[in-house]
Amino acid sequence: MARLVVEGLCKGWDFPVIDDLSFTVEEGEFFVVVGPSGIGKTTLLRLIAGLETPDRGRIDAGAREITKVPPYRRRVAMTFESYALYSHLSVYENIASPLRARKVDRATRDRQVHDVAQLLRIDHLLSRKPGEISGGQKQRTALGRTLVADPDIFLLDEPISHLDAKIRHELRSQFHTLEDLRRVATVYVTHDYAEALSLGDRIGVMGNGGKLVQIGQPRDLFERPATLTVAEHLGQPTINVIAAELAEDEGNLIVRAREGNLRFKVADRHKQVLKDLKTRELTLGLRPQHVRPLENGGAATSIAANVDIFEPLGSMGIMIADTGGVRITALTHPEKHYGSGEQVTLAVEEDRLHYFDAETGRNLIEAG
Amino acid sequence: MVASDALSPPKAVEVTLADRWRYVRYLFIAFLALWLLFTLFPLYFMAITAFKSAAETNLTIPTFWPREWFPSNFAGVFAEPTNFDALIDSFIIASCNTMLALVLGSLAGYAFARFPRQAGGENLAFWILSNRMFPPVAILVPMFFLFDNTPWGTDSHLSLIILYLVFNLPLATWLMMVFFREAPRELEEAAYLDGWTPFKAFIKVTLPLVLPGMISVAMLCWIFAWNEYLFANLFVGTAVRTYTIVIPTFTHGSQTLWNLQMAFSLIAMIPPVTLFILLRRYMVRGLSLGVVKG
Numbered sequence: 306m307a308r309l310v311v312e313g314l315c316k317g318w319d320f321p322v323i324d325d326l327s328f329t330v331e332e333g334e335f336f337v338v339v340g341p342s343g344i345g346k347t348t349l350l351r352l353i354a355g356l357e358t359p360d361r362g363r364i365d366a367g368a369r370e371i372t373k374v375p376p377y378r379r380r381v382a383m384t385f386e387s388y389a390l391y392s393h394l395s396v397y398e399n400i401a402s403p404l405r406a407r408k409v410d411r412a413t414r415d416r417q418v419h420d421v422a423q424l425l426r427i428d429h430l431l432s433r434k435p436g437e438i439s440g441g442q443k444q445r446t447a448l449g450r451t452l453v454a455d456p457d458i459f460l461l462d463e464p465i466s467h468l469d470a471k472i473r474h475e476l477r478s479q480f481h482t483l484e485d486l487r488r489v490a491t492v493y494v495t496h497d498y499a500e501a502l503s504l505g506d507r508i509g510v511m512g513n514g515g516k517l518v519q520i521g522q523p524r525d526l527f528e529r530p531a532t533l534t535v536a537e538h539l540g541q542p543t544i545n546v547i548a549a550e551l552a553e554d555e556g557n558l559i560v561r562a563r564e565g566n567l568r569f570k571v572a573d574r575h576k577q578v579l580k581d582l583k584t585r586e587l588t589l590g591l592r593p594q595h596v597r598p599l600e601n602g603g604a605a606t607s608i609a610a611n612v613d614i615f616e617p618l619g620s621m622g623i624m625i626a627d628t629g630g631v632r633i634t635a636l637t638h639p640e641k642h643y644g645s646g647e648q649v650t651l652a653v654e655e656d657r658l659h660y661f662d663a664e665t666g667r668n669l670i671e672a673g
Numbered sequence: 674m675v676a677s678d679a680l681s682p683p684k685a686v687e688v689t690l691a692d693r694w695r696y697v698r699y700l701f702i703a704f705l706a707l708w709l710l711f712t713l714f715p716l717y718f719m720a721i722t723a724f725k726s727a728a729e730t731n732l733t734i735p736t737f738w739p740r741e742w743f744p745s746n747f748a749g750v751f752a753e754p755t756n757f758d759a760l761i762d763s764f765i766i767a768s769c770n771t772m773l774a775l776v777l778g779s780l781a782g783y784a785f786a787r788f789p790r791q792a793g794g795e796n797l798a799f800w801i802l803s804n805r806m807f808p809p810v811a812i813l814v815p816m817f818f819l820f821d822n823t824p825w826g827t828d829s830h831l832s833l834i835i836l837y838l839v840f841n842l843p844l845a846t847w848l849m850m851v852f853f854r855e856a857p858r859e860l861e862e863a864a865y866l867d868g869w870t871p872f873k874a875f876i877k878v879t880l881p882l883v884l885p886g887m888i889s890v891a892m893l894c895w896i897f898a899w900n901e902y903l904f905a906n907l908f909v910g911t912a913v914r915t916y917t918i919v920i921p922t923f924t925h926g927s928q929t930l931w932n933l934q935m936a937f938s939l940i941a942m943i944p945p946v947t948l949f950i951l952l953r954r955y956m957v958r959g960l961s962l963g964v965v966k967g
Contacts, residue, residue: 356862376865377874389863393881406868454867 307367307457308332309490314352314362317515322348324515326362330458330490335480337493339501339538340511346494347386349511350460353492354383366457366490377406382451383460386467388443390435396422396446397431403454421449425479441472452485459491466497480504498538502527510535533666536590536659542623542634545591548663551579560589560658565630567608572656578670579660587669590659596635598624598643599650608633608651615643626651723747723936730931746936756919756937763915764944765830767898770837774894775887777838778845783875785846786853798850804843809903812839817907827908833915836904841894848893852886853879888955896945916941 309330316323322345330336338346351357353364355376363372371379382403390399397418404414422428425445430438435446444464451459465476477500480486480493495501501508502523510526512518512534519531523539530536536544548563551571558576561568563586571579579587599607610626610633622637626649635651643649660669718737722730723746725739751757781801784792792798816836820827856879864874880887902917910918916937923933949956 354862354866356865376862377868377870379866381866383863383866385859385863387857387859389857389859391860391863391878391881402864402869403867406864406873450863450867 310365312363315360322515335491335506337501337505337508345515380457382454382456384447384464386463388447400449417453421452461493529671533661542593547589549589551585562631567631586663588661593634594636595654595657599652612643612647719935723939725932746932750937759914759916759919766833767895769834770898771895774841774845779849781846782849785850801843802847828912837898848890852883856882885955
């Protein structure tokens with residue numbers, strides 16, 4: 306039981322993979338590192354696990370510095386993306402491996418393996434070999450092996466990404482309920498942003514150059530994304546991104562799309578920052594849930610649009626509408642149906658607009 | 674039109690094609706049969722010669738089936754009791770050498786596979802393999818003098834056990850290196866995180882993964898050491914005799930006793946053939962280890 310502190314961690318081969326990374330994971334916290342494939346998430350876990358040596362920086366587990374401690378003395382458990390099950394050993398022996406390494410007596414070992422197998426519902430598979438069980442069962446076996454290890458720090462590398470949707474959902478809910486995971490510091494790596502939002506107590510978004518772009522609670526990241534990339538990756542459907550510029554209209558600050566005639570009033574709480582901006586060009590972010598089709602027009606800023614594509618998804622509908630040059634995605638009421646080509650009027654919640662720097666993608670409001 | 678099409682299907686063409694393929698197949702089978710004959714004939718001739726009388730082995734026109742069977746040839750081989758000891762000596766030398774080659778070769782191969790830079794890199798690994806490439810006879814005499822100066826001399830088990838490492842160790846190192854490269858590194862890393870030290874992880878996780886390959890290497894080493902003649906002939910002969918240097922001793926005056934030679938050879942084939950049959954399953958898997966993953 307310990308908190309994990311990572312400070313100024315650097316690791317690179319021909320180019321930097323992890324660059325000056327710092328974060329803390331409290332005891333009992335579920336910290337999700339999310340980012341696109343190949344960005345260095347796995348390297349980060351391997352550094353914490355001790356499978357790689359950092360070029361610089363330090364890693365503490367509780368009061369103990371473990372930067373140079375070999376992996377087998379770290380009390381860190383890790384599941385691998387490939388599961389890394391011992392193919393020549395049974396499921397039982399795979400799970401029992403950490404207990405055997407610590408020379409736990411037979412009775413305790415038996416009990417712990419059976420307990421964890423029962424928890425993960427693989428107790429009927431204990432005598433099978435990894436080659437004889439399904440992907441989801443393999444994943445649970447790998448998870449079982451890390452759970453019995455009773456470590457200080459849990460590292461989970463894309464544990465459910467390769468499974469089919471149904472098992473993925475089942476395992477995801479299992480992560481919520483696994484008590485063992487809730488007592489230690491867990492670092493969970495995934496490229497799936499929905500998974501991150503669902504599981505993370507806090508989320509760290511990893512960006513290019515091996516840095517954490519933003520660390521925060523899921524709600525924070527969703528509502529106040531630090532960059533356009535974060536905004537684009539968090540949330541389904543994806544945020545509308547519109548190239549826009551600031552302008553004046555009858556003394557009011559407005560923002561208008563560079564193509565077409567889409568224009569919005571700048572909300573009062575955004576005015577101050579945007580007024581002082583040197584450049585007039587920026588990128589506008591608009592969440593689909595903040596756009597909705599109006600029943601009978603008449604709102605202050607309404608946009609006339611033609612429905613391009615409509616996807617009725619049951620619990621909601623997704624409409625992609627052409628506003629004359631700019632296509633906008635909007636969430637619609639589950640019981641409404643729209644036909645392709647239908648004319649609609651869209652209302653936009655202007656104070657929910659996000660403003661990003663056109664070049665760097667930095668959030669102008671939240672960062673300023 | 675439809676009716677006439679149905680009445681005259683393009684049967685003629687089909688038959689010709691099928692026929693052509695059949696001829697190709699017959700030709701292929703004939704070729705395989707010839708090849709089989711070519712490879713099996715020496716074995717067959719050795720087996721029947723072992724049962725012939727000495728006189729029958731020296732006919733100008735050889736017989737391909739013994740006129741009279743002499744199973745007593747097999748007993749005759751052991752009329753000289755030291756001949757049996759030669760089999761034992763060969764067995765000791767081949768087995769000890771194989772074990773040494775496996776232990777050292779696995780460790781070296783592992784080092785080359787996992788820590789190529791620390792272990793001296795690809796060049797050193799290739800240099801070790803190149804030890805197999807020079808003609809062995811080139812080192813025959815130097816090695817003799819070298820071993821003659823050791824406390825155990827040349828005429829001992831130990832001399833050949835060590836000497837054969839010159840040939841078997843590079844082979845074992847190189848092949849084990851290839852097998853270790855194929856073994857997923859992540860399994861070892863998972864073992865470290867389970868709390869196993871690197872050496873224990875090697876024993877518990879990596880070795881079982883390459884075991885089929887290791888068994889193939891063992892077979893190759895063992896058979897080489899078992900059948901080696903050139904060095905054994907010069908090195909040993911009094912205190913220790915391998916079976917290979919006994920075979921040429923079956924003579925009577927100026928006459929070669931082919932029947933006894935063949936009977937002894939047939940007996941000498943028993944250990945490797947038995948080993949092969951017992952371990953065949955692993956051996957095939959081991960030889961394909963580099964081809965198909967999993």
